[in-house]
Structure formats: structure tokens, C-alpha cells
Amino acid sequence: MSAAPPPRIAVLVFPGSNDDRDAALALERLGAEPKLVWHAEPELPDVGAVVLPGGFSYGDYLRCGAIARFAPVLEAVRRFADDGGLVLGICNGFQVLCEAGLLPGALRPNASLEFVCSDVTLRLERTDTPFTSRANAGQTLTIPIKHGEGCYFADDELLEELERNGQVVLRYERNPNGSIAAIAGVTNERGNVFGLMPHPEHAVDPLLGSTDGVLVLGSLVDAARERLLTAA
């Protein structure tokens, strides 16, 4: 075993974030050193990856994620992503990344108009991403969702592009929110930015009902470690 230090991973904190500490705790348990980074910071610390957590940033005013994308730290995240840095957006974090244009598409109110809170079964479409490398091809994951606005939308042209490029990483087995093509998680074209509505940080301990979230967050920790080692 290598004695490499734990990879540092930034977890952004916006006013209204509420899964930041759960994300940090999960990353820590998986061998990373999480660093909470306040939204007003103009720069990111030296990290191997960035996580945008769930919650209701800026009260979700106007549209979910619409205000958070103007946070000073988002400019630093954009530069980090442009340099190939790994960025993971969970739930509200996914919404922020879409609003910021770092991920394609948009998230709309659930078709049912109801807040959904339950475990869902997800089909993994790709295991060759830095966010899913610990999983096996064809595997299904059980991870909870809890959102009112998780209905993923892409117009026909964009959807065709996403499917062609293999950017759809996760799909719901049973569509809980009306997402187009049952999409639960997508990457950008380059594959270094990933957003998903389910909450892997809430599925890292048998006590929580599932440990499948480890497959996502553990993959990120592995990739962040590798990235820091090759950069060193």
C-alpha cells in the first residue's frame, strides 16, 4: 500500500447548502481530506476534486442554482474544470452546474409537482468515468433521492448529442420525476464534470440502507488521489 497522503477534496458551502457536511463526512470515511470552502472565496485551495453539495443555495430563488452560479467561488470552479479538474455536483450542485453552463441541460420541477424522497434504483451506463470506476458494468445502484426539481430536460438535439457522446452516466429504472430519457446523471463532453440528482453521500453506511454511494464517491476519491499523484 502506498503511504500517499489523503487526497484533498473541496466541498463548496453556499448559504442554504445542507448536505455539505454529509458529503464531507462521506469523503472523509472514504479516505479523502475534505475542505469546506465558503461560496465567497475567490480561489479554491489546492485540491484534487471539487464537490457541489445538495441543499437550497440562496433559497433556490428565481430558479434552482440560478443565483449560486454567480458566487465568486464558481469562477474558480470554472477555471478548475477548464484545466480538467474533477467536479461533482449532487442534487442542488447538479442544478448549479447546469445553470452555470458547466453541464448541459436544465432541471425543472418534478412532473408530479411533488417533492420526492425515496430510495431509487439506478442503471449505470458508464463505468469508465472518474466518478463510476469502482462499479461494474451493468450494475444497478440503490441511492436515495430527495428533490422537488429534478426533472432533467434537454431538447431533441442536445439529447441526441448526449446519447451519442455517452454523456448519460446514470438512468432511473423507474422514472420518479419525469426526467427526459430517465436521466439521473450526466457528464460534460470532456467527462470531468458530473452531476446527478441522487445523493451518494446518503448511501455510504449499511445503517442508511445502502452503501452504493461508495461506488460514486469512492471512485471520485480514487481519481482525485491519482490526479494529485501525477501532478506531484
Next chain:
Amino acid sequence: MKATILVRPKPGILDPQGEAVQSSLRQLGFAVDEARVGRVIDLELEDKDAEATRAELERACEQLLANPLIESYEIAVEG
């Protein structure tokens, strides 16, 4: 001067709020075939040339007030 911005879900975009409003109206006996729910934003602005204001608001809509992927917008500038 004042301006009003109307933001609407684009045609074809699923609007569950509109559907709920339509079905509620029908339950009340109103013969409504479709309802779409958008948003109105009233702005008070510094007095300026109306054309320049419109161009500025256009940018405001593209950058923040609407998500061009899913929403259309209309700008009305008063006075």
C-alpha cells in the same frame, strides 16, 4: 423608468404547474384547454434611452432572468 419582463416556459416544455392550474380551473367549471404558468418581473430603472435599456435587459434575461434552454422572455419598457 419601468420595465416588465415576462418569462414563460417554452412551447413543448412540460409545465406541471400549468397542468395543475388547468385541471383546477376545469374543476371549478371553467372550460380551459391549456394553462401555462410563467413569471413576471417588474423593474425600476434609471432613466435612459429606451433602446439602450432594452438591449441591457436582453442581456439580463440571457444571463439571469430566464434560462434560454427552457424559457422564453418578453421585455416591455415603459416611458
